Each structure stands twice: as structure tokens, then as C-alpha cells.
Amino acid sequence: MRTAATRGIRAGAILATAALSLGVALAPTPGPSEPAEAAAAWRVTEHAGAGLASDDASIMAREIYPGHTLAELDYSPQEQEWALYQKPLGDAASVIETEFADDYAYCYFGESRTFTMAFAGDAPAGAIAALDATGLPYTTVEGLGFSATEYQAAADAVTNQVIDALDEAGLRSTAGFMVGSDPTIQPGAIVVSIMGDDAASRRAGLAAVGTPSISAPFSVTVIEGGGMLRAATF
Numbered sequence: 001m002r003t004a005a006t007r008g009i010r011a012g013a014i015l016a017t018a019a020l021s022l023g024v025a026l027a028p029t030p031g032p033s034e035p036a037e038a039a040a041a042w043r044v045t046e047h048a049g050a051g052l053a054s055d056d057a058s059i060m061a062r063e064i065y066p067g068h069t070l071a072e073l074d075y076s077p078q079e080q081e082w083a084l085y086q087k088p089l090g091d092a093a094s095v096i097e098t099e100f101a102d103d104y105a106y107c108y109f110g111e112s113r114t115f116t117m118a119f120a121g122d123a124p125a126g127a128i129a130a131l132d133a134t135g136l137p138y139t140t141v142e143g144l145g146f147s148a149t150e151y152q153a154a155a156d157a158v159t160n161q162v163i164d165a166l167d168e169a170g171l172r173s174t175a176g177f178m179v180g181s182d183p184t185i186q187p188g189a190i191v192v193s194i195m196g197d198d199a200a201s202r203r204a205g206l207a208a209v210g211t212p213s214i215s216a217p218f219s220v221t222v223i224e225g226g227g228m229l230r231a232a233t234f
Contacts, residue, residue, distance in 0.1 A: 043142040047128075050135035059084065088134040089115045096127045097148070103127065105144045105151070106187065114139065118187065120147040144187055145217040151188070154218040155179055158190050161212040166205060175205035178225065188217045193225030 053059070060071040064083045075083060086109060093107045096117070104127070105118040117123075117131065118141035131138050146154075159179050166175055176195040181187075194209060196202035202224045212220050 041143055041145075043140075045140050045142070047131065047138050047140065049137035050132070052135045085113055085136060089131070089136055089138065092130040092134055093117065095130050100124050100127050101149055102147055104148050105141075105146060106148055113137070116141060118142075118144050120144055120150070146188060151181075151218070154214055155190050158192065158212045158214055158220055162192055162209050165209045165212075169204070169208035171201070171205055171208055174201040175208075177205065177209075186219075188219060190214065190218055190220045192220065192222045194222065195225045199224075 060069065062070050062084065064070050064073060064087065070080065070083060073079075073083070089109075097104045097107075100119075103119045103121065103124050105120055107115070107117040109115050115136070115138045117127075117138065119127070121143060123140050123142050128140070131140075162177050162179070166172055166177070174196060178193045178195065180191055180193075181189060192209065192212070194202050194205040196205055206222060206224055209222055211222055214220050
């Protein structure tokens with residue numbers, strides 16, 4: 001019989017697996033439209049990992065949570081994949097984001113068991129040690145030129161400019177917006193989607209907002225979005 005703690009752990013794994021399947025872990029990635037000179041400045045390194053034992057007995061004996069091996073948790077195949085691969089790297093990423101906030105830029109899980117983490121400059125030795133401790137393969141991108149904290153500050157500045165522009169134009173009730181990143185554009189891009197219930201409202205919003213100003217290494221793109229999400233308007 002499973003203990004209450006074990007049942008709770010399994011529920012947490014199900015929720016985490018669902019979140020990852022919805023793309024919650026995704027972050028800006030180098031895309032096809034990135035400038036060649038910017039890409040050349042980045043240093044991309046593939047780390048092979050420690051080659052963890054892959055036989056069934058070794059896999060089932062891995063401790064997923066303190067005091068709980070994979071065999072004890074009675075996970076589904078999807079939950080096992082999360083526990084063995086995404087959880088260790090996600091845990092390491094959480095530590096790195098907290099302890100190396102001035103260096104950390106972003107991270108994301110890709111297809112076929114790929115994981116990438118980017119840094120503003122050189123990857124700190126402690127961050128590499130945390131990732132290496134998982135024993136899993138991963139990729140680092142160094143020399144990005146900004147941290148996640150700096151990106152967020154830039155996105156906040158753009159958000160404030162958009163709010164002011166829409167307010168000044170008297171469009172608060174007819175146009176809204178969303179600010180985010182676009183994985184098809186180079187890291188550092190801030191994308192503003194102007195929302196509205198009709199095309200006229202969206203176009204009026206586009207005209208009012210124009211192109212918000214932001215300093216390098218960031219850039220801003222303003223696009224026409226779709227119908228306004230009432231819960232997300234300001």
C-alpha cells in the first residue's frame with residue numbers, strides 16, 4: 001500500500017508532466033531569423049553526460065525523491081520519463097536560476113531528450129557542476145549578452161510604454177496586448193501582440209503603440225494579434 005506521501009509525490013509528478021507537455025518550460029531559442037553575427041558571438045557547447053546505467057534494475061533503483069526510488073512510485077511511462085530526465089535537469093535549473101541570477105539567461109527542453117541552458121557570459125563553474133551532477137546530456141549557450149533578470153526588466157519597460165500609449169489614445173476599453181518572446185526570433189527579442197475584438201481596434205492599437213524604444217541587446221517587434229482575452233487585459 002502506498003503511503004500518503006507517496007501518493008502526493010505521484011500527484012505532483014502528474015501535474016509537472018502535464019505542465020511540461022503544455023510547453024511551460026519553453027523559453028526563447030535561436031531561430032531561423034537570427035542575425036548571423038549575433039549567432040557567431042554565442043558559444044554553444046554540448047555536454048555528453050556521465051552515461052548513467054540504463055539496465056532496468058539500475059533505472060528502477062534511482063532515487064527520485066529522498067527515500068523514494070522509481071520502483072516505489074508506481075509511475076506511468078510518461079511519469080517515469082519526467083522523473084528520470086526532466087525532473088533532474090529542472091531541479092538543477094531551479095538552483096542555477098536562484099544562485100546565479102546575474103548569469104542565467106534561459107533554459108528549455110527540446111525534442112528527443114535535449115535540454116539547453118543559456119548564460120549572459122561565461123557559464124559559472126557552479127552552474128556546470130549542478131548540471132553535470134544530473135549525469136544527463138545537455139547543451140550550454142554562453143555569451144548571450146543579457147540575463148533573465150535583465151530581459152524581464154526590458155520587457156517590463158516595454159509593457160509600461162504600451163500601456164501609456166494605449167491610454168493616451170483612449171483605447172483602454174477596445175484594445176489590449178500581450179508581451180512575450182518568440183522562439184522564431186533571436187533571444188533578446190520582445191514581441192508585443194496587440195489584441196482587440198475587431199480589426200479596426202487592433203489597427204488603432206498598432207498605430208498608437210508604434211515601436212516602443214529599448215536599448216540593445218534587446219529589440220521590440222509589434223504585431224497584430226487576435227481577439228482580446230478579457231482576463232488578460234490591463
